[in-house]
Amino acid sequence: MPAHDATTTDTPTPATWRGAELGTRTVTYDERDAILYALAVGARATDLDLVFEDRLRVLPTFALTLAQWAPDALGSLGAFDTKTALHGSQQLDVLSPLPKSGSIAMTARVGDVWDKGRAAVFEVVVESEYFVATWSLFAPGAGGFGGDRGPSAPAQPDGEPDSTALLTTHAEQAALYRLTGDRHHIHIDPDAAAGIGQPRPILHGLCTLAATTLPLAQELGAHPADLVALSGRFAAPVFPGDTAEIRAWGASSEARFDVTTEAGAVLSGGRAVFAQS
Known part of the structure; x- marks a missing residue:
């Protein structure tokens, strides 16, 4: 309780x-x-x-x-x-x-x-x-109960990114990721996706976040299995088959990042830390 x-x-x-x-x-x-x-x-x-x-x-x-x-x-x-x-x-x-x-x-x-x-x-x-x-x-609809607003979203890093990388998804990725446990219908069924106002099934947010760590690690000269901290905010859905740009601020083992598609930001306020080899 x-x-x-x-x-x-x-x-x-x-x-x-x-x-x-x-x-x-x-x-x-x-x-x-x-x-x-x-x-x-x-x-x-x-x-x-x-x-x-x-x-x-x-x-x-x-x-x-x-x-x-x-x-x-x-x-x-x-x-x-x-x-x-x-x-x-x-x-x-x-x-x-x-x-x-x-x-x-x-x-x-x-x-x-x-x-x-x-x-x-x-x-x-x-x-x-x-x-x-x-x-x-x-x-x-559940707010307005008089509680604390909590922390604000992280500020966008200043200046141009130190590096960029591509996140390439494939058309079958949501169908494959479902097999890891999250079988919500919006990721496979067009009717369910339409019910939340999407034109077709969307990729899982956690799939997008995790997939970002692979090209990001490569860009930083790290190994994705050496990840020690990760955070990010989900700004908009990614559709299977989309290609997105990862913008990173930082070098070596730690970076702030965001992920954008032609439609705009899909991940914001990202931070990843990798253990140094």
């Missing part, structure tokens, strides 16, 4: 969910799952340390598929309308490399709940010995 918030009245508000425990779960996976994930976010057959079990290094963003149960659990408890809620932003902090296979125990809770006026933002925090992952879920 949600933890009681001393600032609320007897009438339930989104703030009531602050601190709510979402339970624990142990998820088991094997090398096949990690390789499928790598292929789904853009690894190529020649990236042997991402797709060949004898040399396998698991992409740290694979953790986000293992922990997807937690934001789903909050939605199922009725904290917000799952038909209108949006994935606003994502953060991942890597504590230790994921093993090639095994079982990972996770604990989830609701962190802060922010009042944006026209919406509420719920933070879902998932913790394990390997990572801490934080979802920010934007719930339209």
